[in-house]
Amino acid sequence: MTYLEISGMTCGSCAAHVKEALETVPGVRAVLVSYPEGRAEVSTESGTLPGALIAAVDGLGYKATLADALLANNRTGLPDTVRKSMGSADNRARGDSDRRLNIAVIGSGAAAMAASLKAVEQGARVTLIERGTIGGTCVNIGCVPSKIMIRAAHVAHLRQKSPFDVGVGATMPAIDRNKLLAQQQARVDELRHAKYESILEGNPAITVLHGEARFKGEHALAVRLPDGGEREVTFDRCLVATGANPAIPPIPGLKGTPYWTSTEALVSDAVPQRLAVIGSSVVALELAQAFARLGSKVTVFARSTLFSQEDPAIGEALTAAFRAEGIEVLEHTQTRQVAHVSGEFVLTTARGELRADKLLIATGRAPNTRGLALDAAGVTVTAQGAIRVDEGMRTSTPHIYAAGDCTDQPQLVYVAAAAGTRAAINMMGADSALDLRAMPAVVFTDPQVATVGYSEAQAHHEGIESDSRLLTLDNVPRALANFDTRGFIKLVAAADxxxxxGVQAVAPEAGELIQTAALAIRNRMTVQELADQLFPYLTMVEGLKLAAQTFNKDVTQLSCCAG
Incomplete structure (x- = not known):
């Protein structure tokens, strides 16, 4: 017999829904659910795992946990005949039904941690294998340190230049990169310990194994240990969550030079006088602007335009903002050769040569799948090495799952965490899918770039006839009050x-408004319904309402707060 404690039920109807869900789990013989007791008793066939039962309940939106067997035996209000019937079935299955699923997780970043915690919550045992530092990219060398550095650079920028210099005296800040770096690393260490290391140390159902894993077959891993030894780890299910590394383009002369990737740039204890950046998307532009604001003379080399895969208005707005700050943006410029001579980089392009003290390569990230021997487990990858997964994070081998930057899904930490959670739910026998149709994304430049849903081009590609409006920020009261009207908010709507x-925004703090847009899309709101909502005055998110109003009104002729 398996006993579940269930929270979230509010009536007898809830109990009936839980009972129906549990009865659909393969191997379930009989189910009794008590709403007043907040408990379920489930008789199962041999081999039925408790995690599958928990996943079935969680899939309804309730919360299920394995109950203490002694407490569960005190079942007041349950018919004796039902209790005896369930008990006899339980006796036949005792021993096998309580076997805990063994899950191997390769990696320790957002996807790995989310999956491990969810799997343990649902009754599994997890062996987490990490070859490097616990915590993965985001907390150690990605999101956290980069946003700290970007924020420090923003403060430095405002101290020397702001829209209010007419009345607030500007000053040239003294940059002590060593002290900034120490502050940055201290917060990284703090978050890694609080959100990763201490959680793993305090969870007895998770075993952390340090080493490098490779598949030996469909149910076994060989883990090379730091001391040179090797250990075999067998599993019922496996999650690959190995993340990604900076991709290095094959530019002649680049190999062997002391170029930076984002990893080296974020831990540099000095601000270079001249910095060249090859790349034109998120990482390249966030770090280019940060270094420029800390004192570097920055040149960005874009093979096409900035953010060439997005709505063209985004790249145009960012290019104008960068150039206004003194950042040189070289569009349609490809580096033909790189040399490192007498302590400086020499970049050769069709426009001629450019010299820099440091060179940052930020041209995307490649999945960490080499060395895993995925073919030994029958796991399919793309030409770029990304693991192919379906909406439930299943790979081509049914009991092997993958999540995060090593897959063909968007390389965003919150996507990775959501994917890891769903992978764990599915490992335990349920069927949970990750819906990315209203996935928001933010670039932490200044102004920020935030997007969700379809652009005009994407809608056209999908055969959807659309209508769009672009509202410049000189129509948004918050932007006017800030004396900063750089950017726009663009809405894309179905023509019928x-x-x-979809929504595309370039604005200061655009990231703070995009989730409202995501919720509107998720709830299938029309632009008129969005325009009719109450938005607080003098907030940037009010720009969504104003942009929606432009479909039917001339907002320049509206009074403040006009509904």
Whole structure:
């Protein structure tokens, strides 16, 4: 017999829904659910795992945990005949039904941690294998340190230049990169310990194994240990969550030079006088602007335009903002050769040569799948080495899952965490999918770039006839009050019914408004319904309402707060 404690039930109807869900789990013989007791008793066939039962309940939105067997034996209000019937079935299955699923997780970043915690919550045992530092990219060498550095650079920028210099005296800040770096690393260490290391140390159902894993077959891993030895780890299910590394383009002369990737740039204890950046998307532009604001003379080399895969208005707005700050943006410029001579980089392009003290390569990230011997487990990858997964994070081998930057899904930490959670739920026998149709994304430049849903081009590619409006920020009261009207908010709607399909925004703090847009898209709101909502005055998110109003009104002729 398996006993579950269930929270979230509010009536007898809830109990009936839980009972129906549990009865659909393969191997379940009989189910009794008590709403007043907040408990379920489930008789199962041999081999039925408790995690599958928990996943079935969680899938309804309730919370299920394995109950203490002694407490569960005190079952007041349950018919004796039912209790005896379930008990006899339980006796036949005792021993096998309580076997805990063994899950191997390769990696320790957002996807790995989310999956491990969810799997343990649902009754599994986890062996987590990490070859490097616990915590993965985001907390150690990605999101956290980069946003700290970007924020420090923003403060430095405002001290020397702001829209209020007419009345607030500007001053040239003294940059002590060593002290900034120490502050940055201290916060990274703090978060890694609080959100990763201490959680793993305090969870007895998770065993952390340090080493490098490779598949020996469909149910076994060989782990090379730091001391040179090797250990075999067998599993019922496996999650690959090995992340990604900076991709290095094959530029002649680049190999062997002391170029930076984002990893080296973020831990540099000095600000270079001249910095060249090869790349034109998120990492390249965030770090280019940060170094420029800390004192570097920055040149960005873009093979096409900035953010060439996004709506063209985004790249145009960022290019204008960068150039206004003194950052040189060389569009349609490809580096033909790199040399490192007498302590400086020499970059050769069709425009001529450019010299720099440091060179940052930020041209994307490649999945960490080499060395895993995925073919030994029958796991399929793309030409770029990304693991192919379905909406439930299943690979081509049914009991092997993958999540995060090593897959063909978007390389965003919150996507990785959500994918890891769903992978764990599915490992335990349920069926949970990750819906990315309203996935928000933010670039932490200044102004920020935030997007969700379809752009005009994407809608056209999908055969959707659309209508769009672009509202410049000189129509948004918050931007006017800030004396900073750089950017725009653009809405894309379905031409037939006005349903909101996508939003692209370039604005200071654009990341703070995009989730509202995501919720509007998720709830299939029309632009008129969005325009009719109450938005607090003098907030940037009010720009969504104003942009929606432009579909039917001339917002320049509206009074403040006009509804």
């Amino acid at each position: 019914d006005g349903r909101l399909l």
